[in-house]
Amino acid sequence: MSEATTGTAPQAVNERHEELRAAADAVLSRLVGDASGAARLRPDQWRAIEALVAERRRALVVQRTGWGKSAVYFVATALLRESGAGPTVIVSPLLALMRNQIAAARRAGISARTINSANQEEWEAVRQEVADGLVDVLLVSPERLNNPDFRDGVLPQLAASAGLLVVDEAHCISDWGHDFRPDYRRLRTMLGELPAGVPVLATTATANARVTADVAEQLGTGDSGAETLVLRGPLDRASLRLSVLRLPDAAHRLAWLDDHLNGFPGSGIIYTLTVAAAEEVAAHLTARGHRVAAYTGRTENADREAAEDDLLANRVKALVATSALGMGFDKPDLGFVIHLGSPSSPIAYYQQVGRAGRGLEHAEVLLLPGPEDEAIWRYFGSLAFPREQQVRHTLEVLAAADRPLSLPALEARVELRRSRLEMMLKVLDVDGAVRRERGGWRATGAPWHYDAERYAWVARQREAEQEAMREYASTGGCRMELLRRELDDEGAAPCGRCDNCTDMGFDAQVAPTALEAATGELSRPGIAVEPRRMWPTGLPAAGIDLKGRIPQGEQASPGRALGRLSDIGWGDRLRPLLSPDASDSALPEDVMDAVVTVLSDWARGPGGWASGQEGAPPRPVGVVSVASGSRPRLVGSLADGIARVGRMPLLGAVRRAHHDRAPGRSNSARRVHALHGALELPPEVAEAVKTHPGPLLLVDDFMETGWTLALAARLLRAAGAESVLPLVLAVRG
Template sequence: MGDVETTRAPSDLRDRAEEALRALVGRPDARLREDQWSAVEALVAHRRRALVVEATGWGKSAVYFVATALLRASTGDGPPAGPTVIVSPLLALMRDQIAAAARAGIRAVTINSANVTEWEAVHAAIAAGEVDVLLCSPERLNNPGFRDEVLPRLAASAGLVVVDEAHCISDWGHDFRPDYRRIRTLLEDLPTGIPVLATTATANARVSADVAEQLGVGHDEDGVLVLRGGLDRPSLHLGVLELADQAARVAWLAGQLGRWSGSGIVYAMTVSSAQQVAEQLRLAGHEVRAYTGQTDTAEREQLEADLKENRVKALVATSALGMGFDKPDLAFVVHLGAPSSPVAYYQQVGRAGRGVDRADVVLLPGREDQDIWAYFGSLAFPPEPAVRATLATLADGGTMSTAALEPMVDLRRNRLETMLKVLDVDGAVRRVRGGWETTGAPWTYDTERYARVSATRRAEQDAMVAYQRLGAGECRMAYLRDQLDDPDLEPGWRCGRCDLCGGLDLVAEVDDGALRDARAAMDRPGIGVAPRRQWPSGMETLGISVRGRISVEERAEDGRALARLDGLGWSGPLRDLFEPARGDTSGGAAPPSPAGTAADHETSGAPGSGAQEAAHGADGMLPAALRRPVETVLREWAPALTRGDGSPGVDGVVVVGSATRPRLVAHLAAGVAKILGVPVVGAVSPDPQQPPGRHDVNSAQRLAAVERRLRLDLSEAALAGLPGRTVVLVDDLTDSGWTLTVAARLLRRAGAGAVHPFVLGVR
């Protein structure tokens, strides 16, 4: 956190600051960097506001912990200042910072979603003056109780307010964590004389100026102190390696992991691909684990500890493992697919090489990356009609929970929640106990701002493509430093360490055996399809009389699918089949449509050798290359299926009629029936008088459209023979799961003893 320097500070304040630094880092020779001291002096001696933009590992957290130690100490100048409030984005960062504070005798506590049971005790400790530092997530700022009852007291009595990862305040805030935009209001309302520190490693000049302006609004007459340092990381050896497909990337990685000493992070682009890559690397003999947004908190903590202690070779992670993770000796970072901007990329690779002389950083881009970026772009702030409809619904309905509001608007839950937070920051709505309410304040759709964000996003995506295409005579670190407007970058500077400067040799050859193993693993088809167990809230408002849990007597059983569309292997040809306009014949991937789900949801992957033969297609017969894996999945699954009398097997196949791919689904159902040795007994078909439902709306509206449209289409003989029978319900693709749920319910109500869905793909 600090440098060893020969110059002693002349002032008593600097002496005390460096004593605090030595206690914090456990090094008797530690000295503050000059910019660290400038920031500490501004905060403690002059109660100013400061923005520190420095590379990861520079020691930004040392600034606010040292400042806290000085402000909290009783001196002859007066009583100690109140506690420091740190707004921090990720739990991993909070855990590391609490441990660091404890080493310096600083009492730090946190309030976040993972320690709800401790909140009351934390509030009591703060009130009793027993807390030096409170770390809270930006989302807590939007909690009504915390915002209205706890935060005002803290703001009035705080000794220091810190905003970590402050680039999130800028105009990307609504895109990443909209609650960060609320910090402007918090800072504006602070009493005069409370110092404020904002820190980040990933702000270019545009973002730095924006953050500094927001920091100083209405308060700092002297202007915000902005300290920007050089962003070169002498330990990092950057490189890019383009390989044929996902199988080649995984095979290359399986061979390379053993050549690196130490441990590192492999970034994957989806939850599914992270899990699959981790599994394949384990099969290749490497001790790796998956770390995603779906990993529960306790397991995350254990995985972080395992990586820090080198008990695993790597974590295969989504962006859930990012800001704040602190492992000084992280030896490598590999990306299977490119982040959408040099800023995001620099931030993630900055995890490596903080305390070692060398760390290798390798990007393995995929052909599908730009389609993935386009998918995330589709999840930006909703169009104005959707926003106006939401405001009108709240005006008519009064206070409404998100669950109650969801059926009334054409937005999925995650987009609705993000939009409400932005509207809350803008003053158009307010979060209260029990949900949301309008404020009645006039509100203008900021078309210019959203267009500016979109344009900036596109420019940064282009810059990331340009990074990959750098050639002889250029330098990867120089390019990243230029993109982040590094003030210390000199014209013509070269790092001497990257693959273009001669400091990193990347061999593209992949071991034939490893490639065969990777392709074989990706050729293994089959995943489970879990049934829906709960109806969405508020269905009565849409005229559908369902609520609560789906009864066992009307529910589908466990089903099977060939693959997810956002994974590896057979995911590629399925994407080509269902989204031919986005796919490519070389096994590149297309992202999910805007109807996709999950925060980490992206696509990556290339099929195995057999999967590469799958054809693109509009509606038609099932492509020949997909028939073998379908048969494999069915024959492996069949022993688990039982008839009404308990004997193994099924009694018949029912097809879900399709308005868009009727021939494909009919051909698939006939093939499934032939493999299982049973007849196709009928269909669950869409009512031609009802319009098809949209796929970009929320769960409740999806269900309502399906419920209104599906009808049982079985002959009288089939209906008479259905009671007690086990059927396989065949469809091509499932997304929300409501088509399978409603179809199974119709069959169960008609007497079917069990309904097992089978689909090609899960979106």
Template sequence: MTDTDTRASAAQILRTLVGRDDAEFHDGQFEAISALVDARRRALVVQRTGWGKSAVYFVATLLLRRQGAGPTILVSPLLALMRDQIAAAERAGVRAVAINSTNAHEWDDVRQQLANDEVDVLLVSPERLNNPSFRETQLPELMRRVGMLVVDEAHCISDWGHDFRPDYRRLRDLIAEMPAGVPVLATTATANSRVVQDVAEQLGAVGEVLTIRGPLARASLRLGVLRLPDARTRLGWLLSHLTELPGSGIIYSLTVAGAEDTARLLRDAGHNVRAYTGQTDTGEREESERMLKANEVKALVATSALGMGFDKPDLGFVLHLGAPSSPVAYYQQVGRAGRATANADVLLLPGLEDEAIWTYFATASMPSEARATAVLDALEAHEGPLSTPALESRVDIRRTPLELLLKVLDVDGVVRRVQGGWVATGHPWVYDSDRYERIAAERVAEQQHMIEYERTDGCRMEYLQTSLDDDTAAPCGRCDNCAGAWYPADVLDAAAATASSSLDRVGVPLEPRAQWPTGADRVGVPAKGKIAVSDWMLEGRALARLTDLGWGGTLRAIFAPNAVDAPASPALLAACVRVLGEWPWEERPSAVVSVPSRSRPQLVSSVATGLADAGRLPYLGSLELADGGPTGGPGGNSAYRLGGVWNGFAVSPAVSAALGTLTGPVLLVDDLADSRWTLTVASRLLRQAGAPGVLPFALALRA
């Protein structure tokens, strides 16, 4: 097929895809298609959101299929992105199907369609490529027949995406095993020069990869930064001016609690919004996406779970309550807006807590040498595979970070997922401290760039482009620094009062534990199965989560690593009393007992005695530390956390004697609830010592 023939056929498919008879290719689109179809090359396309990267691989797929090629494998990172890609494929006459965690009931049909050669594009997640069944029974045949491999959001292959999707790093091995002459396309909108070079190297030998990179300026976006003193004022501004923002949009929050609290505040004030986080039910997320696309809601209040690939061409605004940790992440999120409109508003309301949140997420996701070694030792010591729950009972790592660490070790080739769990491969392994130190240093630099973006008096779009190494960067003429502030800065008194009232809400439920953790016997705890109902704590309360927008800020300061122990302030104690006043317990407590604290004894004692005085209840004193008290620290898994507190407490004879005289439950006061095993074990001791019931209260809930 000549270049002229390819262009004519490609243009016809493009016009069907976009639904316009006059549609023409953007600069670089046909060049990429021709490289894939005519030259069977490997290509990297780095273009701004809305440029039409999906058109490249859909058009190329149909052209290759007409030449007798097999289906395209499209590696796509997010379910929302897959849904949009399948819808776009249908418009172009591309038969696209997906295999992911939500459609297992369709897998047999998909396999049959593949066998019948009725699939043009198969969308899979990077994790699916390492599913033992898929990897061993389906992938070899797919790789034998594959017509093209497409890696969407390819920046995740690089170190930048390390903690987002480590499975992406496995793609370099898959690409290296591709049959000769099969084209490979990687696409992204968010990559600086370092990431571009890194991704290109993983696609093939240096010089063999065609890189098509365009300007990243978004002429439709009007950027701005409004610095306000605190969360109360930021939420007050949102209540005052949300209706003035154009169309419908996305309000980003850095935490799940922040998104849920903000959505609740706006709904209570009469705004039609919904929360969208990684903890939102899949069906509810799909419904929220549909409602936003149909302009049935003013906004989704979202975490980064709503990001890459979400396609609403007429999205009118993106607003951030708190800044993402890098210009790369920020550019990716604001790129949701103004994709097919002349104007869209983008406003950042940074928070004082942003840097603390960045640090938490950056350190929580980085694998440590000690943890990695513990996992390898446990796997090597066991004959046969270990499931993740079984492995969790042998190492002091919680489920989510353990799963992430296993993926990292899998990509490094030292563990392998098989039917039944995980095994060690026996390959030698050395902790790559240089690599992780480099990643950490790069993240610190990116955080500083984000702070500089907030503070710059130059063009904001130009700053973002420069941060992404776009040498076409120039003043946009639209942002607040180029053209003056386009947004109001006032906060209505009524809105500020409503925000204050919302932030002052108190009381988070503490659900009782009903089951002892698997593997507790391995850490010296003689307990398994269900917890006896006679040993249960009742449903408790915490003042707030550490991540909450309101009291969370006060509590974060109290529980900061270097904070000095001190009695609770009158305001903090008054808030705790309000929790008790709003607590819908079935029976009022008849006494107060506290959990001993080695790090915050004054704080716990003052809260316990203060609540006893406010409720006119006897304070029976504190539990005693036994055998040196609890061992271990925060962050471990359930079995190890339980083992650390199992023998750590005792009930003194005086407290035991007093318990036998009570007619109602005990209010058990602690400082910080995390795994809830301290409260569970303490409640069990009190129940066995004669307490009719235990109502646990903690100042803070970690998450």
């Protein structure tokens, strides 16, 4: 009896194994559209599926972009559903990824739905379909995980009924990684509540050894003790040819794109570091006859979907995008990725270039670095986790409140901008110090430790990543090897394809007509500046009786700025003048000339005082500056120069009665709180305004939040100014 058992048991196991493997390959054939049924999973893909379906394990898959991670969880889903398991829950970070995956699931005969910020009207119907067993895959954005209604009403049900949990872009879980997202840390709760035997799959293409270990450890939360299976493969992408091309300035880079874009294979993505640069580049290339579209965090959702569809169908040559298109966009025949400006992390760079060449034998990857890159790195670096004093103060404010406080209500009490405040609260929520409830946030009273050592280490890691990107741009060695080394890929070796390995780089020549057009575009000064029209929420709670719409008679009029600090044109010229460590000196002649051009275009443009249009406002009758504590010579020379050129009297300056109580990067509510009562009109300036009651130009060097100009304009309007027209050198945007 025992001999029969020992003889047949392995055979039965092998038979079940072969049956499962055959079923998995059949699902793969449907997924990839292979009517012959000949598609086969690779051994590493099958190992992951076997671990999930046959062994019900928790697994972390770290594989290069294009390896086929989505095939693993769709095949596993089909097999688990056939065995009676509940639906697969996929936590996915971007709408583009969700749309791609819903389409892919449909090809495999898998019913997939999503709950995210863009389809709120469908949430109830989707929940009911899940409850009725009609949904095989539910894709959820990480932000949903800590929405109070979802967290308390939906998440427990999902955790109890899920047949498989998938964490896509799993490097976002780890704050050691380049793209940490606090919402992902909520997965600890779901992992801890999963019934025994529910498999978990985490996937990423961009995790070094430290991030891999951290994610694997977190995946073990609530597990019965089985170690997380880590499947890590080589990260080389044989289809990618990496290159770097250094050009003299922004005009040459923009002209080079215009001149050479059509020579790149197929369609692709042009990445920029800022929203302003993406919009600027897309507008110029469009004007030059290229079929491109901008894709940023500021793009409306419907326009994003249309842009994605146009790129998938090759109706555009390129999307000019920020990192909003960084993860999840799936186009196997994407022929190129160009970066106009260098990302601060080689890991982020590898992820973005990995969009190219997934289904091609050859794709081009090109970096066009610029001198403005590091200034942009520093700005984003300044948005790191707040100082301990700011965190403690926020906790004290929440503890003292008798109700949950919304973000607008908190803004009036703490010195943090909304995006940074929200990120901090999410981290504190994960740590148990605060809890998000209906109506806002509440302190839990639980003890909390400020992990200064960890935050400092993360900051040093960011600096090391920036140094690695400098090395990538300047190295004479293999570029792919460097990227793989930064990702701790043990198989890193020279690729034999990049510009350094082949000694064949891109030609730096630019057609004179393209350079002339780009120079004209980037040297054209002037952008519109919209005035503040609504008071920030929460001011009455801070003791300032201002709320709702700013009365028309107290508002500034629309104004102008020479440029944005994030522009690739005038931004490059203005950043050195306005950096915190710049010396204070008179405005350079070329910048003053550009300001005069802005004034001239403004006066003669639509609605300008010299446009000749019916109802156009009167010409300004005087100039008032905002007194500067850090750049008095610069602002003084700007105001004096405008007064001389415009043949207007310089009436004086709005000055600070005392130093305002908030830094420039504070949120709107705190900025108004700091400035309210801190600005004043000296008596001689107030008298001059009364004797010049027409429109006034209000001059300052820099607009960060817009509230200094708004409150200064309010003072001038109260003193009798007919209107106030703000004019600044630069805005942050």
